[in-house]
Amino acid sequence: MDIDLDFSKFNGLLPAVVQDVESGDVLMVGFMNKEAWDNTLATGMATFFSRSRRELWVKGKTSGNVQKVKEIRIDCDSDTVLLKVEQVGGAACHKGFKSCFYRKIDGDRAVTVGKPVFDPEEVYKK
Numbered sequence: 001m002d003i004d005l006d007f008s009k010f011n012g013l014l015p016a017v018v019q020d021v022e023s024g025d026v027l028m029v030g031f032m033n034k035e036a037w038d039n040t041l042a043t044g045m046a047t048f049f050s051r052s053r054r055e056l057w058v059k060g061k062t063s064g065n066v067q068k069v070k071e072i073r074i075d076c077d078s079d080t081v082l083l084k085v086e087q088v089g090g091a092a093c094h095k096g097f098k099s100c101f102y103r104k105i106d107g108d109r110a111v112t113v114g115k116p117v118f119d120p121e122e123v124y125k126k
Contacts, residue, residue, distance in 0.1 A: 006079040007034055013049060014079055018059075018092065021070045021084040027092035028100040030059070032081065044069050046083055063123045065089035091117035094124070 007014060013031040020027055030048035032040065036056050039047040046059040046067035060066030067085035074081055093100040096116030103110040 003074070004078060005034075005037065005074065005081070006077065009079050013051070014081055016046075016048065016081045016083055018046060018067060018083045018085055020087055022086075025099055026101055027067075027085070027087060027098070037081075040069060040072075040083070046085055059092070060088065063089065063091070063094070063118070065091045065118075067092070089117070094120060096120045096123075 005014060010031070012033050014033075014037070016030045016032045018027045018030065019025065030046075031051060032047070033049040033056075036047045036049045039045075039056065039058070043058075046069055048057055048059060049055070050057050058066070066088045067083070068088060069083050069085055071084040072081060073084070087098075091098055093102060095102075096118045097114060098117055102113055104113050105111075
C-alpha cells in the first residue's frame with residue numbers, strides 16, 4: 001500500500017478525529033499507533049491505542065457501539081487521520097452521549113448539550 005504516515009511526532013501515535021459520515025458531527029478524537037492503523041484498515045472497524053491502558057481497543061467492543069469506517073482522510077503532514085464512520089448504536093462517548101463533545105462553553109462554565117443515549121453504569125458493569 002502506498003500510504004506513508006508519520007508516526008514519529010507523538011511517540012508513535014497519530015491523532016484520529018472521528019466524524020459521523022452522515023451528519024458530519026465530530027464524535028471523538030482518539031490515537032492510533034501503527035498496529036491500530038493496520039487493524040482499522042484490515043477490519044474496517046475503528047481501532048485505537050489506549051494511552052491509559054497501553055493497549056489496542058476496538059471502539060465499541062464492550063458497549064456494542066462500534067464505528068464502521070466508511071472513509072479515511074489524511075492531513076497534509078501525514079500525521080493526523082480523519083475517520084468518517086457509521087456510528088452503530090448512536091453513541092460514541094463512553095459516558096453515553098452521541099458525541100464526546102457534549103459540553104459547550106457558556107461564559108465561564110461548561111453546559112451539557114443533549115441527553116445520553118445509554119446509561120454507562122449499565123453498559124460497563126464490571
